[in-house]
Amino acid sequence: MSEVLLLLLALGLTLACAVFVAAEFSLTTIERSELERAAQAGERGAESALKAAKRLTFQLSGAQLGITVTSLVIGMLAEPSLAVLLRSPLEAAGLPSGAVSTVATLLGVALSTVVLMVIGELVPKNWAISSPLAVAKVVSGPQRAFTACFAPLIRHLNNTANRAVRRFGLEPAEELASARTPQELIALAQHSAREGGIEQDSAELFVRTLHLAEL
Incomplete structure (x- = not known):
């Protein structure tokens, strides 16, 4: 038992x-x-x-x-x-x-x-x-x-x-780096264009490129 x-x-x-x-x-x-x-x-x-x-x-x-x-x-x-x-x-x-x-x-x-x-x-x-x-x-x-x-x-x-x-010359990370999704990158590009961070034409080209990459 x-x-x-x-x-x-x-x-x-x-x-x-x-x-x-x-x-x-x-x-x-x-x-x-x-x-x-x-x-x-x-x-x-x-x-x-x-x-x-x-x-x-x-x-x-x-x-x-x-x-x-x-x-x-x-x-x-x-x-x-x-x-x-x-x-x-x-x-x-x-x-x-x-x-x-x-x-x-x-x-x-x-x-x-x-x-x-x-x-x-x-x-x-x-x-x-x-x-x-x-x-x-x-x-x-x-x-x-x-x-x-x-x-x-x-x-x-x-x-x-x-x-x-x-000792190997590396710095330990507490968190994993989080990769952004295509949708998040598109939203970020559009926001940057509205705020004047990048040119509108550049933002549109970037968005079109991401859309093509998703096809």
């Missing part, structure tokens, strides 16, 4: 790992302007997701910490528990007694790894990439709560990583 309880705990940690993976991929693939519009419209979870996006490197460090810790604990819980549960079926199947322990351990490692990869990593990754805004609104709350609880440790790890990056 204790092995079953440990497996249930490992399954819960696998779902927690899935939340961290989903947060990582949704926050890095989401369109910032779309997220800002959702937050302005008062969509549930959008404001929390926007706050997470504004502290992206900190949140990603938290997600990586969560993924690492849950993965390690899952291995500690699931692999030996599965090995114990598999011994009896392997013995009943006629496997030599000297090989039962080794085979059970190998199967336990393989099964726990496959479940973690599929449920804890691949499924949330694909979900986040296909629907980043929807996923970010769901997982940003738990993600931000986790980073708040472990903020000192995450900050230390993040600062250490930033110092390493600076």
Whole structure:
């Protein structure tokens, strides 16, 4: 019975790992302007997701910490528990007694790894990439709560990583640069023309070029 309880705990940690993976991929693939519009419209979870996006490197460090810790604990819980549960079926199947322990351990490692990869990593990754805004609104709350609880440790790890990056002559960025959509560029060009920032002819040429690029 204790092995079953440990497996249930490992399954819960696998779902927690899935939340961290989903947060990582949704926050890095989401369109910032779309997220800002959702937050302005008062969509549930959008404001929390926007706050997470504004502290992206900190949140990603938290997600990586969560993924690492849950993965390690899952291995500690699931692999030996599965090995114990598999011994009896392997013995009943006629496997030599000297090989039962080794085979059970190998199967336990393989099964726990496959479940973690599929449920804890691949499924949330694909979900986040296909629907980043929807996923970010769901997982940003738990993600931000986790980073708040472990903020000192995450900050230390993040600062250490930033110092390493600076040694390569690079400056770490807190947020991803947000690419503007063609519609936003058109609106910006028209506004600049009205304000006298650029010539009207230049603005019209720029707008026509963008329209052609969208065809």
